[in-house]
Amino acid sequence: MPRRTATMLASTLMLFALLCAGVFIKVPYSEMSPGPTVNTLGDSHGEPVIRIADHKTYPAGGHLNMTTVRVTGADYDMNLLEAVYGWLSDDNIVVPHENLYPDGKTEEQSTQENAEEFSQSQESAKVAALKQLGTPGVSTRVVVSTVVKGSPAEGKLHAGDVIRAVDGNPVNAPEDVAKLVTKRKAGEQVEFTIVPAAEAAEAEKAHREPTGSSKVVLTTAKAEGDGHAVVGIRAGTDHTFPFAIDIKLADIGGPSAGLMFALGIVDKLTPGDLTGGKFVAGTGTIDDTGKVGPIGGIQMKTIGARKAGAEYFLTPAENCGSASEHIPDGLTLVKVSTIDDATKALEKISKGDTAGLPQCGKP
Structure with a gap:
C-alpha cells in the first residue's frame, strides 16, 4: 500500500475513533439555548396570556414579550462531542450540570420548584402593576406555602392557611414565622393563629379579606445542624385583589417573567399602547414593591428575543454586565431596576x- 494512502487511511480511522469516543464519553455538563418568547399582550394556545375581569381594560398593541431559556434535563447525559459543539456555538452555552441542578436535584424537584416560583412571580407582578397604577384594594397576607411530610405540621397546617400570629405575636412577613418559632426550644409547644385555607380561598374569590380564625398547637421538632426548633412549614405570601387578574401560560416555569407580566397588566389597564406599537421584549424577576431582580441565561434570552423580532430588550441592571458581552445586532439593551424605570423607558420608546434611554454597556 502506498505510504500516502496508508497515511490517509490511518488519519481517517483515527478521526473515526475520536468521533466514536466523543459520542460515548459522558461529561458532567448541561446546555442552555434560546427558548420561545411569548407576547404578554397577546394569546397563547388560543387564550389571552393576561385576562382581566370586572374592570375596564383597553386594547394593547405592540409587543411586550417575556423570554425563556431551554435547558437539558436533569437526567440527560451529555457526551463530549455535544459539549464541544456547544462550546463552539454562538447560540448555546454549556455549563456545569450542578449549576442547573445543584445538590443532585431531580427533574421532578426542579419542575416543582420552577412551578412554585412561576406562580409567586405572577402574584408579585399583579401587586407591582396595581401599585404602579395607584389602584386601591390590594392586600397582602402571610400563608403556609408548603408543609414538610412527616413534620409536626403535617395534617395540622395546610398549604394556603393564613398565618395571623405565632404565640400571640402578629405575623406581618414570611420571615416572622421562623423568627417566632425559633424562640422556642425543640420539643416545646408553639401556638399558630390561622385562617383555614378553604375560608381564605373563598375570600379571595370574593375579593375580600378572609375572616375568622382558629388556634393550632404544635410540638416543635429539632432541626438538623444547629438543632433549632422547627415545625416543618415554609411561609410565603398571598394577596387579595380588587378585581380578577388571571395569567395563563403553559409549560413555563421560574420567576423571570415577573417584570413582563407586570408591564402587560399595566398596558391593559391604561389607555393607549405602552410600547407605541414597538416590539419590546425583556426579562427580570419582580417583587411586591416593583423592584426588578436578575435572572439566569440572559444571553440566551437576548438572542431569542432578537430572533423573534425584538428591537428593545428590558434588562435587569444586575444582568447588564453579562448581557453586554454579546449584544445581538439590532437589539438595544435597556437597563431597568424597577417597574417605574421600565414604564418610563417604554414611554420614551x-x-x-x-437618545436618553439608559442602556447596558454605555455610561
Missing part, C-alpha cells in the same frame, strides 16, 4: 425619544 413609544415616542421614538430613545
Whole structure:
C-alpha cells in the first residue's frame, strides 16, 4: 500500500475513533439555548396570556414579550462531542450540570420548584402593576406555602392557611414565622393563629379579606445542624385583589417573567399602547414593591428575543454586565431596576425619544 494512502487511511480511522469516543464519553455538563418568547399582550394556545375581569381594560398593541431559556434535563447525559459543539456555538452555552441542578436535584424537584416560583412571580407582578397604577384594594397576607411530610405540621397546617400570629405575636412577613418559632426550644409547644385555607380561598374569590380564625398547637421538632426548633412549614405570601387578574401560560416555569407580566397588566389597564406599537421584549424577576431582580441565561434570552423580532430588550441592571458581552445586532439593551424605570423607558420608546434611554454597556 502506498505510504500516502496508508497515511490517509490511518488519519481517517483515527478521526473515526475520536468521533466514536466523543459520542460515548459522558461529561458532567448541561446546555442552555434560546427558548420561545411569548407576547404578554397577546394569546397563547388560543387564550389571552393576561385576562382581566370586572374592570375596564383597553386594547394593547405592540409587543411586550417575556423570554425563556431551554435547558437539558436533569437526567440527560451529555457526551463530549455535544459539549464541544456547544462550546463552539454562538447560540448555546454549556455549563456545569450542578449549576442547573445543584445538590443532585431531580427533574421532578426542579419542575416543582420552577412551578412554585412561576406562580409567586405572577402574584408579585399583579401587586407591582396595581401599585404602579395607584389602584386601591390590594392586600397582602402571610400563608403556609408548603408543609414538610412527616413534620409536626403535617395534617395540622395546610398549604394556603393564613398565618395571623405565632404565640400571640402578629405575623406581618414570611420571615416572622421562623423568627417566632425559633424562640422556642425543640420539643416545646408553639401556638399558630390561622385562617383555614378553604375560608381564605373563598375570600379571595370574593375579593375580600378572609375572616375568622382558629388556634393550632404544635410540638416543635429539632432541626438538623444547629438543632433549632422547627415545625416543618415554609411561609410565603398571598394577596387579595380588587378585581380578577388571571395569567395563563403553559409549560413555563421560574420567576423571570415577573417584570413582563407586570408591564402587560399595566398596558391593559391604561389607555393607549405602552410600547407605541414597538416590539419590546425583556426579562427580570419582580417583587411586591416593583423592584426588578436578575435572572439566569440572559444571553440566551437576548438572542431569542432578537430572533423573534425584538428591537428593545428590558434588562435587569444586575444582568447588564453579562448581557453586554454579546449584544445581538439590532437589539438595544435597556437597563431597568424597577417597574417605574421600565414604564418610563417604554414611554420614551413609544415616542421614538430613545437618545436618553439608559442602556447596558454605555455610561
